[in-house]
Amino acid sequence: MATTSPDEAAWVAHLIFKLDQQHYALAIGQVVEVAAMVDLVxxxxxxxxxxxxxxxxxxxxxxxxxxxxxxxxxxxVDTSTLFIVARADSQSVGLVVDEVLRIEYFDLSQAARSTSRGSFLQGIVTRGEQVIQLVALASLLAAWLPQDIPADFEGEQAT
Structure with missing residues (x-):
């Protein structure tokens, strides 16, 4: 179901990351960079x-x-915490993760579709015994990102 190089249009590169013991993936086209934690407001x-x-x-x-x-x-969350800077539509966001693993290509036509309403997953793929959940970034941002964050916001330091 997954391979290291694409040979058809349905194959899409994804960045694989971990939260606890679960594996997730973001389409590489949505990933801007991976960085270490910075001070938060x-x-x-x-x-x-x-x-x-x-x-x-x-x-x-x-x-x-x-x-x-x-x-x-x-x-x-501390200075050793990693985050992925991702972008969907015109919105950028930092996504805090436990570990960034690798980039893999998946044949999306073979991905099991998520059936839950309002899901933040676009599908599920397997690699041997490993289950990798494909994150639907636009849905996740629409549900969880505050819409009124001013560019000049000032507040208390969080970390």
Whole structure:
């Protein structure tokens, strides 16, 4: 179901990452970069998923903790924590992950489709015994990202 190089149009490169012991993937076209944690500015009255905002190359970058979204136990965020800068449509976001593993190509025509309504998964693929869940980034951002983050926001330091 997966391979290391594409030979048909249905094959799409994905960045594989871990949350706890679960494997997830983002389409590589949505990945801007992988970085180590930076100082965050806390925002008032938001869900625990929204960690705050970071100044990333002069741009306000909202930061989401993927663990509670995907029902994984919450883990502390510190300077050793990694995040993926991802972009869907015109929105960039930092996604906090436990570990970034590799890039793999998947044949999306062979992916099992997610059947849950409002799902943040576009499908599921397997690699041997390993299950990899394909993240539907646009759906995730629409559900979890506050829509009113001003570019000049100032607040308390979170980390």
């Amino acid at each position: 806390a925002t008032p009255d938001v869900d625990e998923v929204f960690l705050g905002v970071a100044n990333r190359h002069g741009t306000v970058l909202p930061m989401l903790d993927l663990r509670p979204i995907f029902r994984q136990p919450v883990a502390p």
